[in-house]
Amino acid sequence: MNRKLYGGVGLLAVLSIVLFASSGRTIPSEKNAFTPDTISWGPVPAFVPPGAQLAVVEGNPLATTGDYTIRLKMPSGYRIAPHWHPKRENVTVISGTLKFGMGDRFEESKMQGFPAGSFAYLDPNMHHYVMASGETIVQIHGMSPVQFNYINPSDDPSRGK
DSSP states (O other): OHHHHHHHHHHHHHHHHHHHHHTTOOOOOTTSOOOGGGOOOEEOOTTSOBTBEEEEEEEOTTSSSSEEEEEEEEOTTOEEEEEEOSSOEEEEEEEEEEEEEESSSOOGGGOEEEETTOEEEEOTTOOEEEEEEEEEEEEEEEESOOOOEESSGGGOGGGOO
16 A cells, blocks of 8 residues: 555656656756845946945846846835836835836825835836835846936936036
C-alpha cells in the first residue's frame, strides 16, 4: 500500500515538473527574483528631487529600448512637480500612500490618495504630479527610455537651480 502511495506521489511530482517545463515557464533564479530584503537601493537620478531612493529591479530605464521595472522609496512629504512622459508609465503602490494630481500646477487639495495595492497607468503626455503620504514605495514599469518633462523647466532638479 505504501509503495503505491509513494509511487503515485512521485509520479505526480515528475508530471508536475514536466508540465511546468513544457509550459515555457522557468523557476526564477536569484538573478531575476527578489525578496524585499534583497533589493538594492541607491540614489535617485538627477532629474528627480533628491531624498528618495531608487532600485532597478529589471532592465535599464535609461536604455534606448527595452522593458524596465524600478522601485522608488520616498520619505513622507516627498514631491515630484508636475511633469509628463512620452511613454506610458505603470505604477503599483507597494507600501504607504501615493497621492496623485493631474494638471500643470501642484495643488495638494486636488490630489487623490492611492494606498498600498493600488495600480494606475498614465498614458503618454498626461500631465501629473505626486506626493508621498508616509514612507511610500512604488513600483514603476514601462518601456525605456524613461524621460521626465517638467511643465515648469525650473522644477527640473537636474538644472542645478
